[in-house]
Amino acid sequence: NAGVTQTPKFQVLKTGQSMTLQCAQDMNHNSMYWYRQDPGMGLRLIYYSASEGTTDKGEVPNGYNVSRLNKREFSLRLESAAPSQTSVYFCASSAKSTLGNEQYFGPGTRLTVT
Amino acid sequence: QKEVEQNSGPLSVPEGAIASLNCTYSDRGSQSFFWYRQYSGKSPELIMSIYSNGDKEDGRFTAQLNKASQYVSLLIRDSQPSDSATYLCAVKGTGKLIFGQGTTLQVKP
Numbered sequence A: 001n002a003g004v005t006q007t008p009k010f011q012v013l014k015t016g017q018s019m020t021l022q023c024a025q026d027m028n029h030n031s032m033y034w035y036r037q038d039p040g041m042g043l044r045l046i047y048y049s050a051s052e053g054t055t056d057k058g059e060v061p062n063g064y065n066v067s068r069l070n071k072r073e074f075s076l077r078l079e080s081a082a083p084s085q086t087s088v089y090f091c092a093s094s095a096k097s098t099l100g101n102e103q104y105f106g107p108g109t110r111l112t113v114t
Numbered sequence B: 001q002k003e004v005e006q007n008s009g010p011l012s013v014p015e016g017a018i019a020s021l022n023c024t025y026s027d028r029g030s031q032s033f034f035w036y037r038q039y040s041g042k043s044p045e046l047i048m049s050i051y052s053n054g055d056k057e058d059g060r061f062t063a064q065l066n067k068a069s070q071y072v073s074l075l076i077r078d079s080q081p082s083d084s085a086t087y088l089c090a091v092k093g094t095g096k097l098i099f100g101q102g103t104t105l106q107v108k109p
Helices: none
Strands: A004-009 A010-013 A019-025 A031-038 A042-049 A064-068 A074-078 A087-094 A104-105 A108-113 B010-012 B018-024 B032-038 B047-050 B054-058 B061-066 B071-076 B085-092 B095-100 B103-109
Touching: A004 A087, A010 A019, A019 A087, A019 A108, A031 A064, A031 A074, A031 A104, A042 A064, A042 A074, A042 B095, A064 B071, A074 A087, A104 B047, B010 B018, B010 B032, B010 B071, B018 B032, B018 B085, B018 B103, B032 B071, B047 B061, B047 B071, B071 B085
Parallel strands: A010 A108, B010 B103
Antiparallel strands: A004 A019, A019 A074, A031 A042, A031 A087, A064 A074, A087 A104, A087 A108, B018 B071, B032 B047, B032 B085, B054 B061, B061 B071, B085 B095, B085 B103
């Protein structure tokens, strides 16, 4: 089992460029999440998907969109990147459909926007 | 008041000692509590979960929960240099899972 995988591992974008961060899990989990982690700010939830076919906003959704492609895959899109989106992005998944059950994290994507 | 509070540290303990990490939370309706370990440059790794008052032991780790005092702690016995990391407390209240900012633990040989 690979667990939760994310691509790419690193990315540098110029302001205004777009990109999609990919996440996949092979644990047959219902719920998937996208977080960003910034120094002094901790982990903040961007979007989540409680089950296939549903997505909901988290604490900091502005500037992002998500797609739950199927049960395994959950992508995060930055339509027009801004320097404030420089961060480390983590995808996570959990077995049940409600937030707060044991979440397992992917390795992260380190994004720099210049 | 932050929803989940942790002392950022660093907490420094000698090798072999007990490290005590603390976390307080504001939502009295919280039901699920988790401890994650995060090494520098790596992703958070779940190490303990606790759902009821009292202690839960797993190897060298013990999680303690006191809902009346809105307090959860993590004890690491026989601390090793490999335990040096940031420990994140996460609490599920009536809504989403909330993470504390983490406590950095340094175990000195």
